[in-house]
Amino acid sequence: MVKLTFYGGVNEIGGNKILLEDSGTKIFLDFGMPFSQVGKFFSEFLQPRQCNGLGDFFEFGLMPDLKGLYREDYLKHMGRKPEDIDYQGVLLSHAHTDHSAYLHHLRCDIPIFCSKPTYAILKALNDTASGSFADLTDITECFETYMNTKGTISRKNARTHPEIRRDRKFQIFEFGKEFKIDDIRVKPFNVDHSLPGATGYIIYTSSGTIVYTGDFRFHGRRETKTIEFMETCEREKPDLLIIEGTRIDEESSMKEKDVEDEVSTVVSKSEGLKVCNWPVRDTDRMMSFFNAAKKLDKKLTISLKQAYLINLLKECKDAEVPDINDENLALYASRKSWGLIGSDWNKKIIGEDYDSWERNYLDGSICYKDVHDSQKEFMFFCTNFDLKELVNIKPMKGSVYIKSVCEPFDIEMEIDLERITNWIGHFGMDLQKTHVSGLK
Secondary structure: OEEEEEOOOOOOOEOOOEEEEEOOEEEEEOOOOEHHHHHHHOEOOEOOOHHHOOHHHHHOOOOOOOOOOEOHHHHHHOOOOOOOOOOOEEEOOOOOHHHHHHHHHEOOOOOEEEOHHHHHHHHHHHHHOOOOOOOOOEEEOOOOEEEOOOOOEEEOOOOOOHHHEEEOOEEEOOOOOOEEEOOEEEEEEEOOOOOOOOEEEEEEEOOEEEEEOOOOOOOOOOHHHHHHHHHHHHHHOOOEEEOOOOOOOOOOOOOHHHHHHHHHHHHHHOOOOEEEEOOOOOHHHHHHHHHHHHHHOOEEEEEHHHHHHHHHHOOOOOOOOOOOOOOOEEEEOOOOOOOOOOOOOOHHHHHOOOOHHHHHHHOOEEOHHHHHHOHHHEEEEOOHHHHHHHHHHOOOOOOEEEEOOOOOOOHHHHHHHHHHHHHHHHOOOEEEEOOOOOOO
16 A cells, blocks of 8 residues: 655645655655745754754754664764664655755665756755755765874864765666666656756556656746656556646746847846846756857856856756857856955965865856956856855946846745845846746
């Protein structure tokens, strides 16, 4: 008999953690962060503590307290006894935080099934993030010690003890090709979403057929993929459908191509700097801005993190990304630490402002001086965290801020928007908006 338990994703945005049990086999459908519940207790400046292992997450109901599921180093640090693995896998629909962020907390020997682009995005996050909970594609064991040469105890780290870093057990599938988890048959399908690699699943269990859609839409660059998935589901006549419903009552005829056209119109009318804000991993939206830049012969800047992601995704046939060497694309290095980029300091000293993975891109990057000196030529990618760069760029009269992200859906996002609006007003920029959702 099949049993489904919903540990998240019900009557909330995100947090999908759906446990499917069938004849002793236990599979999670996604393992994401519940935005609304997290927002009740935590914020950007008040985060759960890694030093408390899983305790803060259990305390506030962010994750279920289940045996045989979580990292052994965290359990040990909490004073819990070792637990045998009791789960056979996670079917990951895509790499957005609300579906994947809490993979960090899982044992590294639980298989994670996903598409190649989804793995690439997770790896980019894993390799470039600076927070405490960034272990997504590998695990660096915490709270380990050793006896040093002085005969005293020291803490292990990955640099001195590389053996504490272990790869997670990812199983990369091909779309349309069936695979098995014990006796459960699974067929994955590519669907249209705001990032590549999004997957819908048809799952064949002992009690019937289940469809899990994950997030999908019909108005992006892979509309036909979603249609193919839906047509297959119709033919399969599933016994149970698990589907997202965040925007089920909204109607919009706007497509991703319309966003591209609107961006082109706004950019063509601007006489100054074009400041562009879109979700950092939304490569479909990146392509919309990039195509507009090509059409108007402007240079679109992207961050070094986005450059790292593009280099991983270019090997994925299911992902559409710009050529990192295209003449209409520029890699932008923000000021960090001492803020020496663009100065005449020694190259080695400048490089010490950046992480090792970033240094590989510095020789081919530009900085605030380049944008400041040629503002009319640039479309400057700017997340909320990059607004500080505008202090040095100093947008000229006639500059525009193009907001291409969703409208706020909680108080914290409303406060963020008010703060961003203050920045836009301070620099005298015109605010323009264009966006279509990642969801249906």
